[in-house]
Amino acid sequence: MTQEIAVLMEISAPTLDYRLLAPVLIVFGAAVVGVVVEALVPRAARRLTQVVVAFAALVAAMVMVGVNASAGTRIVEAVGSIAVDGPTLFLWGALILLTGLSLLVFLDRDVDDSPFTPSAASVPGGVTEQEAQEAGHAHTEVFPLTLFALSGMLVFPAANDLLTLFVALEVLSLPLYVLSGLARRRRLLSQESSLKYFLLGAMSSGFFLYGITLLYGYSGTFDYAGIAEAVLNPTQPAGLLIAGLGLLGMGLLFKVGAVPFHSWTPDVYVGAPTPVTGFMAACTKIAAVGALLRVLYVALGAARWDWQPALAVVAVLTMVVGAIMAVTQTDVKRILAYSSIVHAGFILTAIVGAHQLGSGAQAGAVTSIEAVLFYLAVYGASTIAAFALLTMVRDRGVEANNVSDWAGLAKKSPRVAAAFAFLLLSFAGIPLTSGFIGKWVVFAAAWGGGYAWLVIVAVLVSVVTAVFYFGIIVSMFFGEPAETSEVVEPSIPTLLAVAIGIAVTFVAGVVPGPLLELAAKAGEFVR
């Protein structure tokens, strides 16, 4: 026994390949630097310093992703805890670029009218808030917080054991809880969204952790490969596997925003500062779907027959409930929130299909991973642009999100109305937009995986979603101009973010070839 323990206690120092882990380390390091900047740099220069640090880190991280990608890396690094393979590198690239796009929207307007409150700790409408506003204070911490969240998001889909997965989940969630409480206007709503997000997020991570525990009980290891082996050669009762799988899936589906774990999504998306909402809608979804894919395909691929039917039900519920709820909404931001739930459902159809080379896909057919990667990247770009446009329509400085405020927008600002209409067409999946190609590939993957009925449901839901997207477009172009709202001149960074988002939506819709090829080249997960 003592000998056995002595063997267990032998801990050898791991060798790390820093080139492979560089994107994560750079982003995390820059976040730490950002915290130091808060402490040391004088207030006047802080915002500029933070912006420089953040964008320099994103550029450096992106370069390292490119270096790793050109080397064609497929390896499990850091003592089996991080898998750097094609899908990981694709997701890293998408996450870093889309975070850069979100940060542009974060920079909207000057300090005295930024989307973020001058003093989060003060009581809304109180004296402290007033003083902070007059002194020109700003929470420049949003930049390091975003980078911390991003570093969690980078690790989340790359995690190759459940311990790393759990830590990454918390690292990405905790900064987001804070960020969603920092809105400048409507601070009560913002604080409330922060509380709801935090409490529900903490509860979901409790369930997530219990799922991990049960899977550990089932397999005796946290390693994905070890779990996959235990599924093939079980030594413990299957109940542990099923319960663990269900609870773990619950935690992940909560982050994805799938029904019935979606109830936080509309509230948090509406309450959070709009740039943060765009960041969450694009990047959290990418990270969570990436992690869900890897857990289901690598660790639990052999238990496919157990999770496919359950996930199919979740996908149907997500699409149907999301679409029905969206139809009944009158708030544009809330409609976009429900729309993001519906899109999560569309992505789930491809995951349910599990159409991979290992499970009978022909070479050259659209695989599930390829379809999901493509969909996430293009949906992220469109959704950040859409939320950036929301910041432009205002009523006495406050965002006017009611559909009635958006009526007749084309007469006030044809450009904003046209841009928003184009993005809505993409969400609805009209040809010549990236949304159409994205839907096409995920449905092709689901169909190829033998889930034709799910595709039929999804296509019907697409028709329903078109109802509310077109409702907004019709009201923008043919409605009587609303007296209550005006279109404010956007700042240059926001304009740039919108332009890039729309360009991606258009180019990926007209010539999807290069991006699809990139997603196809990402190939399969390393095991």
Add this chain to the structure above:
Amino acid sequence: MTHYLVLSALLFTIGAVGFTLRRNAIIAFMCVELMLNACNLSLIAFSRMHGNLDGQLFAFFVMVVAAAEVVIGLAIIVMIFRTRRSASVDDANLLKF
């Protein structure tokens, strides 16, 4: 062995039920902590069962994460309390469909 797992499941259930029933944000949050600690107990029980240290190691990470969560959580709850003079989750009802 089974006793520990049953106790852990009971604690987890108490936490989950408490979270849904209690109205005070602080108590709801304490219930989440109870859920996390229930997980720790079963991690250690499973670690003993499988004869490896992975589960015990994980328990340390859970403790650290729980501590970090407390920092963020209490800050948010205090912020809400200063605004509303109440920490009840029923009072936070401005956002609904």
